[in-house]
Amino acid sequence: MIGGESGDNFASEPYNNSHMKVFIINIALFVGIPMMAQSESADSIDVRELNEVVVKAEKPQIKGQDGVMIVDLPAIVKDKPVTNILEALGYLPGVVNNNGAIGLSGASSVTIIINGEPTTMPLQNLYQLLYSTPVDRLKNVEIMYSAPAKYHVSGAVINVVMKTPRPLDGLMGQATLGYDQARYASYSGGLNATYAIKDWTFDLNWSASRNHSYSRQETFSNHLLNDSRQLIEDDMRQIGENWSNLIYAAVAYKKLKISYNAQISSGIENHSLSTGTFGDYSNMYKGISPTSFHNVAFRYSAPFGLTVGGDYTDYFENRCQNLFKGDELQINSENRQDIRRYHAYLDQEHAFGNWTFGYGVEYQHSHDNSSQTYIQPAQSGFGNTLREDLASVYVSTQTSFQWGLSFNASVEAEYFHSDYQHKWNVVPQLGATYYKTPKSIFQLNFTSTRVYPSFWELHGGTSYVNDYSTILGNPALQPYMNYTGQLSYIFKQKYAATFYVLYLDDYSVQLPYQSTTDLHLIFQTLNLDFSRTVGLQLHIPFDIKNIWNATATFNLYHARQKSGHFHDLSFDNKRWGGYIGLNNTIRLTPASPVSLSVDGTYMAGMIQGGGRMDPLWKIDAGVKWQFGRNRCCELDFKANDIFNTCNPILKINFSGQDYRMKPHDMTRNLKLTFVYRFNGFKPKSDPNVDTSRFGTGN
DSSP states (O other), X not given: OOSOOXXXXXXXXXXXXXXXXXXXXXXXXXXXXXXXXXXXXXXXXXXXXXXXEEEEEXXXXXXXXXXXXXXXHXXXXXXXXXXXXXXXXXXXXXXXXXXXXXXXXTSSOEEEEETTBOOOOOHHHXXXXXXXXXGGGEEEEEEXXXXXXXXXXXXXXXXXXXXXXXXXXXXXXXXXEEEEESXXXXXXXXXXXXXXXXXXXXEEEEEEEEEEEEEEXXXXXXXXXXXXXXXXXXXXXXXXXXXXXXXXXXXXXXXXXXXXXXXXXEEEEEEEEEEETTEEEEEEEEESSOEEEEEEEEEEEXXXXXXXXXXXXXXXXXXEEEEEETXXXXXXXXXXXXXXXXXXXXXXXEEETTEEEEEEEEEEEEEEEEEEXXXXXXXXXXXXXXXXXXXXXXXXXXXXXXXXXXXXXXXEEEEEEESSOEEEEEEEEEEEEEOSSTTEEEEXXXXXXXXOOOXXXXXXXXXXXXXXXXXXXXXXXXXXXXXXXXXXEEETTTEEEXXXXXXXXXXXXXXXXXXXXXXXXXXXXXXXXXXXXXXXXXXXXXXXXXXXXXXXXXXXXXXXXXXXXXXXXXXXEEEEEEEXXXXXXXXXXXXXXXXXXXXXXXXXXXXXXXXXXXXXXXXXXXXXXXXXXXXXXXXXXXXXXXXXXXXXXXXXXXXXXXXXXXXXXXXXEEEEEEEEEETTOOOOOOOOOOOOOOOTTO
C-alpha cells in the first residue's frame, strides 16, 4: 500500500505524496520485526493484615484457553500515558504500534475486531474509531494467532472486548481534547457516551480532528542504462491537510444490535515540492468532494446457538492531480472511486457435553465503479467496473479435557470470483492450549488465509511523480496465500516466548524498479515467489515494589524474500534481524496520581523485496496525571521519538539496480491530551474490522 498510515492523518493519501513511505511504515508490520510490546506488571488485588502477616496476590496478565491469549490490557496500561484503545493496543504482548499502524509479532498481518463481531470497515476508518474510543471501555483483549472460522476472519486476530453497561449506571461518558505538535500542529476532540435501560443499550462515539502532516525524503537513483550510469537525485517535501469527522452509533435490544458507522474527510490537500536532477516540481492532490465511508450493520444471536448478521458499506472518493514543472502544467487528472459492498453471514453452534460443534456460511459482493481521466495531456485513462463475489462454508469443533488440553479447529471452503479470475481455497485452522497448572501454559496455532490486493491497483491506472518516477497499477496482480504457525510458552501467566514461522506464497509488495530500457523509475506492486520469516520472541515484564514497572522485549528472526521474475530481473534477499525494547513506568509511590513512562527500542536487519534497511532506534517518554473528584480528570503528555531518529535508510543493490532513499521525516511529536469522565464511565462500545482495500492512494 502506498498511502500514508499515520495515526494522525486518517484520510488515504495519493500515490505521489507518499510512495516512498511504504518502505518505512509497513516494515515492522510484515518482515517479522514482530515486536512484543510493552506491558506493565500486575497490580496487587488483595492485601490483608492478619496478625502481622501480609498476603498478596497478583492479577494474571496473560491467560490461555483454546489457543487464545486473554490479556488484561486495562491493568497493563493503567499508569501509561494513553487515553484511547489504539494507543493501548501497542502495549499488548506481541503487538507493535508503528505510527498508528498495528502489527502482531509472529503474524504477517492482523485483523482487529470488536466484541467478536465481523463487519466491513477500511483499515484507516477502524484506526480512527479505535483512536477516538476511550481506553476505559476495555474489559480485556484476546489475541488469536489462528482465529476460529465463526469470526469470519482468517489469520491472526486481535479481539477487543468491551465492558457492558448496566441500567444502574445511568448515562456515562468521556470528553477529550487533544493537541499534537510535530512540524505542524494537529487538533482533535471527541465525545463518547453510553446508556442502558432495562433490555436496551445505546452507544455514541463522535470525534473530529484537524490533521496537518509533513515529511521529507531524499532519493538517489544511480540508473544503469546502455552500460553507463546516471545519478538522478531528488529532494521531496510533502505536506498534507484534512478535516476528519467520525460518528459511531449503536442500539441493542437483548441480543439484537443495529449500528451505524461513518467517516467523512474534507478539505483534503496533499502538496509536494521536489528539487532534483530533472528540475523543480510541484504536485498537488486535492479532494474534489469529501471522501466518505458509511456502514450499516445488524447482528442477532438466538438462544439456541444461531447467529445471523450482515452489513452494507458505501465508499466514495474523488480527487484531482495537478503536476507542474516550474510554471508549466504537465498533468491534470481526476481519480474517482465508488464502491458498494454487501456482506451477510450465518453461524450455528451445538453443545454436547464438553464438545461444541459449529457450522456456518458467508457471502460478500463488491461493486467497484472507478475511473481515471486525463485532461492534460490528452491520453487514455480508464473507466470500468470491477465485481467480486466471495462465498464460503465452514465446519468447526471445540472442546477441553480434564488432563489439560483444550482446542478449537475448523476447516473452511472458500470460493472467489471476479471479472478476471476465480479460485477455490481451503482454509484450515487450529488453536490448542495445554496446561495442568496456570504456571506453565503451552499454545499451538496454525492457519492459512488468502490476501487480496487493493481495488485501485487492479484497475491498472497510472500516476506521475515527475518526469522520472511513475506509479503503475497492476490488473494482473494475484492474491497471495499466507501460512502461519506459532508455538508459545507462557510462564506464570506473565512471561511469554513464541517461536513462529511465516510463509507467504506469491507474496506481493510495491517496490521501485530502474527500467533497463529507458530512463524511468517505476513503482509497482508485483507478486514475488515467496516471503518467509522464522523467529523467536521473548516477553519479560518485571516490577520493583510496584513503583518501577518494566517490560523487556527481544525478537530474533531470519527473513527471506525471493523473486525469479521481478520485471526482467531476479533477487533472493535473506538476512538475520532483531528487535530489542525496554519499556518503563515509574511512580513516586504506588498510590501516586502521577506516573512517568520511558520507552526505548532498537531494530536491525529489516528487508523489503530486494532492499535492505539501516538499523534504527528511538526513545519515547510520557507523563500521566490524574486529578479531580475520584480522579475524573486526566492530563497526558507524551513525546514520541524524542531524538527524531526513527528514519531508516532504504538501500537497493542487486542485478544492476542501485537506489537509495533517505527520509528526513518529522517523526518527533509532542502530544497533549485532556480527558474528562462523567458518572463513573464503565461501559462498552462497538464498532469494527477488516483489512482496507479502499482508496485511490493504495
